[in-house]
Amino acid sequence: MNGQPNTRLSDLFGLAGWSKGELARLVNRQAAAMGHPQLATDTSRVRRWIDMGEIPRDPVPRVLAVLFTERLGRVVTTEDLGLVRHGRVGKRRGDGSVEHPDGVPWAPERTAAVLTEFTGMDLMLNRRGLVGAGAALAAGSALSSAMHDWLHTDPAFKADAPRIEDPLHVDPAGLDRYEAAPIGSQEIEELERSVEVFRAWDAARGGGLQRKAVVGQLNEVGGMLAYRHPEHLQRRLWGVAANLAVLAGWMSHDIGLEPTAQKYFVIAAHAAREGGDRPRAGEALSRAARQMVHLGKPDDALDLMKLAKSGAGEEALPRTQAMLYTIEAWAHASMGRGQAMRRTLGLAEDLFVSDKGDVPPPSWMQMFDEADLHGMQALAYRTLADHESSAANAAQRHAKEAIELRSKNRDRSQIFDYISLASACFIADDPEQADRYARLALVSMRANSSHRTWDRLREMYRLTAQYAGYPKIQDLREEIKFALPKVSRGRTARA
Numbered sequence: 001m002n003g004q005p006n007t008r009l010s011d012l013f014g015l016a017g018w019s020k021g022e023l024a025r026l027v028n029r030q031a032a033a034m035g036h037p038q039l040a041t042d043t044s045r046v047r048r049w050i051d052m053g054e055i056p057r058d059p060v061p062r063v064l065a066v067l068f069t070e071r072l073g074r075v076v077t078t079e080d081l082g083l084v085r086h087g088r089v090g091k092r093r094g095d096g097s098v099e100h101p102d103g104v105p106w107a108p109e110r111t112a113a114v115l116t117e118f119t120g121m122d123l124m125l126n127r128r129g130l131v132g133a134g135a136a137l138a139a140g141s142a143l144s145s146a147m148h149d150w151l152h153t154d155p156a157f158k159a160d161a162p163r164i165e166d167p168l169h170v171d172p173a174g175l176d177r178y179e180a181a182p183i184g185s186q187e188i189e190e191l192e193r194s195v196e197v198f199r200a201w202d203a204a205r206g207g208g209l210q211r212k213a214v215v216g217q218l219n220e221v222g223g224m225l226a227y228r229h230p231e232h233l234q235r236r237l238w239g240v241a242a243n244l245a246v247l248a249g250w251m252s253h254d255i256g257l258e259p260t261a262q263k264y265f266v267i268a269a270h271a272a273r274e275g276g277d278r279p280r281a282g283e284a285l286s287r288a289a290r291q292m293v294h295l296g297k298p299d300d301a302l303d304l305m306k307l308a309k310s311g312a313g314e315e316a317l318p319r320t321q322a323m324l325y326t327i328e329a330w331a332h333a334s335m336g337r338g339q340a341m342r343r344t345l346g347l348a349e350d351l352f353v354s355d356k357g358d359v360p361p362p363s364w365m366q367m368f369d370e371a372d373l374h375g376m377q378a379l380a381y382r383t384l385a386d387h388e389s390s391a392a393n394a395a396q397r398h399a400k401e402a403i404e405l406r407s408k409n410r411d412r413s414q415i416f417d418y419i420s421l422a423s424a425c426f427i428a429d430d431p432e433q434a435d436r437y438a439r440l441a442l443v444s445m446r447a448n449s450s451h452r453t454w455d456r457l458r459e460m461y462r463l464t465a466q467y468a469g470y471p472k473i474q475d476l477r478e479e480i481k482f483a484l485p486k487v488s489r490g491r492t493a494r495a
Contacts, residue, residue, distance in 0.1 A: 004053045008082035009064075013050060016071045020046040023067070030063045039063075055083050065121060075121040075260060079114055111270045115241060116222035118263060119215050119248075126212045137262055140292050140300025143285075144307040147266075151273065151281060151311040182227055188236050191221065195243045196363065202251055203367065204411045206450030211251040218244040238275030242268045243364055246284050253291050256451045262288055269311075279320055280364060282312025286327050293327070294452065298334035305331065319361055322351035323368045326376035333380040336387035341380055348373065371405035374398045375413055378420045385427045395424035412453065415444045419456045426463040434463075435472050442483055454484055 013023070024041045031039035036059050048054040055061070061083040068076035078084055194217060201210050221241045229237065249264030265288040272280035285308040292301035305328045312320065325348035332341040352373050381395035399421035406414045418441035425434035438460060445453055461480045467473040 005051050006049060006053045006082045008080065010050050012068055012072070012076065012081060016068060018071075020050070026067055027060065027063050030067055031059060034059060034063060034066075036063075049083075053082075055085055065117070066124070069121050069124060073125070075118055075125060075263070077114065077117045077121060079110075079117070084110070111267075111274055112222050112225040115225070115245070115267050115271065116219060118267065119219035119222060122215050122248075122260065123212065123219060126215070137259055137292075137295070137297075140289065140297065140303040143266070143288070144303045147269070147285075147311075148307055151269070151278075151307065181224075182229060183224055183233070183237075185233065185236075188233060188240065191217070191240045192236075192243075192363070195240060195247070198244075198247055199363075199367070200409060202247060202254070203413065204409050206254055206412055206448045206453070211248065211255065214244055214248045214251060218248055235275045238271050239277060239280070242272035242275060242277065242280050242284065245271055246287060246364065249284075249287060253287075253294075254450045254452055258291065258295065261291060265291070277362075278311060278313040279316040280362070282308040282310075282316065282324065283320065283364060285311065286324050289331070290327050293331050293334055294455070296334070298331040301331040301334075302328065317359060317361060317365070318351040318355040319368060320365055322348040322355070322373065323365070323376075325351065326373065326380070329380045330376065330383060333383040333387075336384070338384055338388050338391065341384055345377055345380060348376075367410075369405070369407075371402050371407070371410070372413065374402035374405065375417055375420075378402055378417065378424075382420045382424050382427075385424060389427055392424040392427040396421055396428065399424065411444060412448055412450050415441050415448060415450075415453050416456060418444065419453070419460050423460045423463055426460070426467070431467045431470055431473055434467075435476055438464075438476055438480070442479055445483060457484065 021043045024043050024046050027041045028039055061078040064081055065076055065078050198210055198214050225237055245264045245268035249261045252261035265284050268284035269281040272284055285304055289301040289304035309324050325344050329341045329344035378395050378399035381391045384391040385395055399417050402417045418437045422434045422437035464473055464477050
């Protein structure tokens with residue numbers, strides 16, 4: 001007990017709407033269901049947790065995490081509740097505040113525990129049919145401020161690094177904790193292959209169909225990390241965790257679970273750094289930046305991109321740096337900064353062509369090819385066209401290049417290309433061509449579960465309004481409304 005209120009627990013308690021007595025009864029009931037019938041919590045004990053900062057002993061923090069997760073319909077961990085015994089608990093400054101959102105960066109020995117607990121709670125939401133999207137996003141500036149110094153220090157992974165007992169020991173934090181046991185290189189190779197399978201599926205069909213499988217695999221890897229393996233195996237296992245966490249985040253973003261996605265991107269950055277892979281950590285944060293641009297927060301995206309680029313370090317290959325610059329360019333385009341966007345895209349092009357290919361790209365960069373470069377350029381110019389209509393011509397040119405170069409298994413990216421091209425045609429006052437490419441996008445979307453494609457389609461629908469008097473475009477508008485989910489159709493109807 002530190003005598004200070006646990007404001008994190010207090011805030012969530014206020015959102016839940018329970019009385020202290022009601023929460024005490026729920027804790028006892030849930031603990032019994034989890035195999036702890038001896039627990040006897042009362043109102044005064046709940047008051048000490050909230051008002052005095054007392055941290056209850058296990059299993060109470062886990063029980064509380066389950067109760068708040070179910071009540072709020074989103075993942076709530078013991079870290080979120082301020083019930084982890086490290087540093088100052090429950091204080092706004094440095095613990096869940098704007099300065100340090102969600103307690104990041106957490107101590108190195110906490111990474112596996114946070115990963116395991118968060119994925120366990122996420123799986124519980126899946127099983128019980130809860131939504132999991134009720135939290136708020138942390139601002140990009142807050143995340144980059146909290147993580148800057150941490151990301152720029154060398155990972156404490158050396159054999160002579162100071163250790164507190166066993167740095168990778170994990171307390172039983174989640175309900176689905178994997179039984180820690182040693183694994184060998186063959187098992188890690190199988191895990192690495194599974195990442196490739198999940199990544200290919202996501203690129204083809206969108207994140208909705210395989211997200212739970214990826215989260216489940218990540219949960220198991222978190223348990224594996226609780227066992228101290230030889231350093232070369234442990235690094236590879238951290239790499240698997242980083243790749244799966246990025247995928248879980250991207251799939252969550254793809255279906256609209258934005259706060260969950262952001263948490264996975266942060267977990268991925270931590271995991272990559274634990275494995276000594278700074279470029280991977282930077283790329284994980286760049287995903288959070290792309291998410292911010294998509295959500296209309298380009299300022300936050302630029303803050304995150306500064307950290308992503310500097311955090312990636314000198315080891316980042318030119319192609320990796322090119323990819324990072326395309327995201328920065330998109331953010332500038334969203335703000336109508338045409339000159340900054342063009343300059344940044346120029347840097348991306350120069351870096352891309354300077355990559356001689358003599359060093360094989362890491363697996364997570366193999367998706368960023370010439371088609372992706374043109375696709376991101378098309379998106380940036382199309383976004384800028386909302387501010388400078390003349391940019392629509394460049395958007396069309398790059399979109400056509402991307403479509404020409406796209407491989408057949410990149411269905412979702414091709415949908416984005418068609419939507420960018422159709423939107424640019426509308427802005428350039430070419431409804432005939434716009435109709436053609438819009439219909440190609442609609443045909444391709446039938447087997448896709450990506451909410452982001454629906455969001456982009458909704459943006460394109462807005463552009464059709466001025467051509468609603470054309471019979472062909474009026475038919476297209478009806479087809480778009482029919483293609484969008486029911487929740488989105490209401491929004492579209494008002495456009």
